[in-house]
Amino acid sequence: LDDRHGSTQKEIKMSNQTEARVEDLLSRSKWNNNSASTSTVSTRQIFPGASSSVVEPAAPIDKEKLSSQLRELQNSRKTTASARSMQSFREKLPAFSMREGFLKAVAANQVLVISGETGCGKTTQLPQFILEEEINSLRGADCNIICTQPRRISAISVAARVSAERGEELGEAVGYQIRLESKRSAQTRLLFCTTGVLLRRLVQEPDLIGVSHLLVDEIHERGMNEDFLIIILRDLLPRRPDLRLVLMSATINAELFSMYFGDAPVMHIPGFTFPVAELFLEDVLEKTRYRINSERDNFAGSSRRKRFSSVKSDPLSDVFEDIDITKEYGNYSSSTRQSLEAWSAAELDLSLVENTIEYICRYEAEGAILVFLTGWDEISKLLDKIKGNNFLGSPNRFLVLPLHGSMPTVNQREIFDRPPANMRKIVLATNIAESSITIDDVVYVIDCGKAKETSYDALNKLACLLPSWISKASAHQRRGRAGRVQPGFCYRLYPKIIHDAMPQFQLPEILRTPLQELCLTIKSLQLGAVSSFLAKSLQPPDPLSVKNAIELLKTIGALDDMEELTSLGRHLCTLPLDPNIGKMLLMGSVFQCLDPVLTIAAALAYRNPFVLPIDRKEEADAVKRSFAGDSCSDHIALVKAFVAWKDAKRSGRERTFCWESFLSPMTLKMMDDMRNQFFDLLSDIGFVSKTAGVKAYNRYGNDLEMVCAVLCAGLYPNVVQCKRRGKRTAFYTKDVGKVDIHPSSVNAFVNQFPLPFLVYSEKVKTASIYVRDSTNISDYALLLFGGSLSPSKTGEGIEMLGGYLHFSAPKRTIELIQKLRGELDKLLQKK
Numbered sequence: 001l002d003d004r005h006g007s008t009q010k011e012i013k014m015s016n017q018t019e020a021r022v023e024d025l026l027s028r029s030k031w032n033n034n035s036a037s038t039s040t041v042s043t044r045q046i047f048p049g050a051s052s053s054v055v056e057p058a059a060p061i062d063k064e065k066l067s068s069q070l071r072e073l074q075n076s077r078k079t080t081a082s083a084r085s086m087q088s089f090r091e092k093l094p095a096f097s098m099r100e101g102f103l104k105a106v107a108a109n110q111v112l113v114i115s116g117e118t119g120c121g122k123t124t125q126l127p128q129f130i131l132e133e134e135i136n137s138l139r140g141a142d143c144n145i146i147c148t149q150p151r152r153i154s155a156i157s158v159a160a161r162v163s164a165e166r167g168e169e170l171g172e173a174v175g176y177q178i179r180l181e182s183k184r185s186a187q188t189r190l191l192f193c194t195t196g197v198l199l200r201r202l203v204q205e206p207d208l209i210g211v212s213h214l215l216v217d218e219i220h221e222r223g224m225n226e227d228f229l230i231i232i233l234r235d236l237l238p239r240r241p242d243l244r245l246v247l248m249s250a251t252i253n254a255e256l257f258s259m260y261f262g263d264a265p266v267m268h269i270p271g272f273t274f275p276v277a278e279l280f281l282e283d284v285l286e287k288t289r290y291r292i293n294s295e296r297d298n299f300a301g302s303s304r305r306k307r308f309s310s311v312k313s314d315p316l317s318d319v320f321e322d323i324d325i326t327k328e329y330g331n332y333s334s335s336t337r338q339s340l341e342a343w344s345a346a347e348l349d350l351s352l353v354e355n356t357i358e359y360i361c362r363y364e365a366e367g368a369i370l371v372f373l374t375g376w377d378e379i380s381k382l383l384d385k386i387k388g389n390n391f392l393g394s395p396n397r398f399l400v401l402p403l404h405g406s407m408p409t410v411n412q413r414e415i416f417d418r419p420p421a422n423m424r425k426i427v428l429a430t431n432i433a434e435s436s437i438t439i440d441d442v443v444y445v446i447d448c449g450k451a452k453e454t455s456y457d458a459l460n461k462l463a464c465l466l467p468s469w470i471s472k473a474s475a476h477q478r479r480g481r482a483g484r485v486q487p488g489f490c491y492r493l494y495p496k497i498i499h500d501a502m503p504q505f506q507l508p509e510i511l512r513t514p515l516q517e518l519c520l521t522i523k524s525l526q527l528g529a530v531s532s533f534l535a536k537s538l539q540p541p542d543p544l545s546v547k548n549a550i551e552l553l554k555t556i557g558a559l560d561d562m563e564e565l566t567s568l569g570r571h572l573c574t575l576p577l578d579p580n581i582g583k584m585l586l587m588g589s590v591f592q593c594l595d596p597v598l599t600i601a602a603a604l605a606y607r608n609p610f611v612l613p614i615d616r617k618e619e620a621d622a623v624k625r626s627f628a629g630d631s632c633s634d635h636i637a638l639v640k641a642f643v644a645w646k647d648a649k650r651s652g653r654e655r656t657f658c659w660e661s662f663l664s665p666m667t668l669k670m671m672d673d674m675r676n677q678f679f680d681l682l683s684d685i686g687f688v689s690k691t692a693g694v695k696a697y698n699r700y701g702n703d704l705e706m707v708c709a710v711l712c713a714g715l716y717p718n719v720v721q722c723k724r725r726g727k728r729t730a731f732y733t734k735d736v737g738k739v740d741i742h743p744s745s746v747n748a749f750v751n752q753f754p755l756p757f758l759v760y761s762e763k764v765k766t767a768s769i770y771v772r773d774s775t776n777i778s779d780y781a782l783l784l785f786g787g788s789l790s791p792s793k794t795g796e797g798i799e800m801l802g803g804y805l806h807f808s809a810p811k812r813t814i815e816l817i818q819k820l821r822g823e824l825d826k827l828l829q830k831k
């Protein structure tokens with residue numbers, strides 16, 4: 001069931017006899033049996049880390065003996081030199097002075113809210129204090145602490161840190177568990193996991209039996225999972241009076257959470273940060289120009305001049321000439337205001353970031369630089385730019401490190417540790433470095449002011465993930481990252497007027513995302529009617545969003561008319577993915593065209609690898625059309641491009657190929673990783689066998705009609721009807737009426753489509769409503785694969801398709817189609 005777990009146990013070295021004895025006792029303990037029983041509830045591997053090695057009934061164990069041995073073990077480890085130096089580091093953290101008060105408060109209150117400046121030691125210290133205390137008080141045998149993290153990378157990095165501080169190997173007393181990966185053992189007493197993993201665990205163990213302490217971290221971020229979890233916990237607490245709950249937050253709005261839990265006590269960890277000078281774009285430009293001008297006087301005609309004069313010729317400089325004079329938004333001329341708005345919507349100018357880094361490296365004192373960017377492609381572009389720019393001569397003078405939520409965790413320590421002497425550390429990060437990960441030696445923060453954010457327009461059912469301005473609270477957090485060890489500087493690459501216009505706080509995620517995945521989880525946790533459950537939320541979502549989500553789940557056949565899970569719905573619950581993407585993957589494996597479907601699903605879940613160069617748009621469109629051939633499908637173009645990229649990579653032509661084909665190598669790489677992850681997910685729920693590999697589920701992978709039909713299963717109800725209007729074709733959707741095909745689509749210039757329908761990935765609303773990435777499909781594909789799988793009750797083929805298709809066929813044909821659907825439904829029931 002779980003060979004990963006086996007290997008984890010093997011990795012753990014048994015260094016002395018005590019450990020061997022403890023291990024022996026633990027293997028018979030109640031806690032260990034608990035984790036075994038969770039994995040026998042279902043043959044599927046819901047908890048990748050749950051132990052399956054212990055299935056025989058537990059021999060009675062001597063808890064007292066076990067607890068005293070755990071204490072012995074804990075104390076014996078504190079003597080090594082590295083443990084001592086880590087201990088003195090720990091003692092300097094603000095959290096340390098609060099240790100006793102914190103432990104008393106945990107003992108005395110079922111719920112406790114902790115707020116504290118980022119970096120004060122909440123995540124690494126507070127769970128550890130509980131662990132030490134429980135073991136010292138001889139309660140080690142019964143203690144089982146869980147601490148949730150919103151992101152995978154922080155769960156791993158914190159677990160690694162805490163084990164190191166305890167002088168242990170990761171996976172002993174302290175472990176982690178994230179989707180598809182875990183490092184834990186029978187000895188594990190403190191587990192860091194993602195919030196998603198805990199939510200899935202609740203499906204099997206609604207009362208969290210066996211868990212003694214639960215710490216929910218980063219609640220101030222107001223992520224959807226955390227907001228959702230606390231509703232469940234508030235209901236759970238009366239049933240589990242012995243469970244202790246600690247909510248941890250940066251110094252933002254802690255009172256809100258206290259109120260939610262009936263005025264639970266709030267404890268504040270006072271922190272100290274050095275002052276951080278803040279510069280807005282106008283100041284940054286002025287400062288860098290001053291230096292540059294004086295340098296120009298000295299080295300007239302040097303190549304440096306060229307680089308910096310490019311800043312001057314930037315369209316922005318006109319705006320800032322104006323700003324220098326007024327500094328008040330109201331006084332700007334209307335043309336300035338327009339260019340500000342245009343600039344505000346435009347992509348970040350990476351040369352501005354590069355120039356600022358260069359300026360700091362050349363003229364400012366030593367200290368690490370932390371750059372906040374919006375996503376992986378910006379990080380990788382800037383990484384390339386910096387590496388190609390020898391602005392300080394030797395590359396040995398820089399240590400440039402990317403930091404991104406879905407990055408593999410190689411070279412973790414490099415991010416936290418001081419760089420070698422004479423080397424400047426430059427970390428290029430997303431907003432993950434805002435509060436989850438603290439890099440102590442940062443002196444300079446460069447903040448682009450944006451973060452990727454999902455937004456959802458319930459009326460038009462439009463969702464998108466786009467960079468948008470952060471909140472004042474986030475901007476403040478980012479600035480604070482520069483003052484950990486000495487006074488610092490925050491270079492904000494946006495003008496003060498933008499800052500003034502930022503909202504105080506970011507809208508909670510639950511209010512700005514589509515809710516279908518959440519609704520499925522609510523159903524699988526058997527929490528009753530979705531809308532009444534969500535009404536108990538800290539800030540309840542718009543009822544229209546809830547209604548849309550339920551409707552969608554019914555339309556795709558995950559819920560039946562009574563809002564109960566169907567067999568398809570039950571499978572979708574176990575896949576931590578958007579239900580439409582999940583359905584596409586399930587169908588891709590059942591209908592044997594998994595390889596292309598994995599590629600399409602990865603692009604949908606991540607992003608489209610085709611780049612859109614503004615200046616070479618026509619060339620780029622032509623390349624994409626050549627990939628599509630005569631398929632009338634952006635999705636098929638994508639599949640072909642991915643295959644061609646793999647070939648190019650194998651023959652060492654990756655760079656030229658991507659450049660000539662207008663493809664982003666970083667996105668393709670990420671998609672490749674995601675394909676593997678999706679395949680693992682499918683194997684976890686028993687739809688594919690990992691050892692057989694993708695090829696075993698790809699008999700019809702080259703049959704484009706089959707691929708498009710499965711695509712229709714996944715993208716439904718995103719359907720457009722193509723209607724001939726004289727020489728032109730007009731496009732209609734059921735929910736918003738007339739739409740247009742996005743100009744970047746391979747279908748943008750098709751006059752007459754061979755087939756009557758299109759399915760599409762998303763709608764966007766700009767001047768008009770456009771559908772992006774579409775595929776032309778037949779009415780048969782729609783009839784067989786669109787919508788719910790269960791045969792409709794009325795026996796009318798039309799019924800299943802929500803009024804899209806007026807299909808008049810002999811009754812027998814419709815019956816046949818319904819039989820086919822019925823068989824598919826049975827197949828899913830059996831899986």
Ligand code: CDP
Pocket residue numbers: 093116117118119120121122123124125157158160161416435436437438439440
């Ligand atoms: O959670 P909070 O922001 O309050 O702080 P923390 O993450 O517990 O970090 C406390 C200290 O440990 C900081 O100075 C971090 O730089 C350091 N730390 C580390 O060196 N390595 C890690 N993997 C995590 C934290």
Ligand code: MG
Pocket residue numbers: 119122123124217435436
């Ligand atoms: Mg933290």
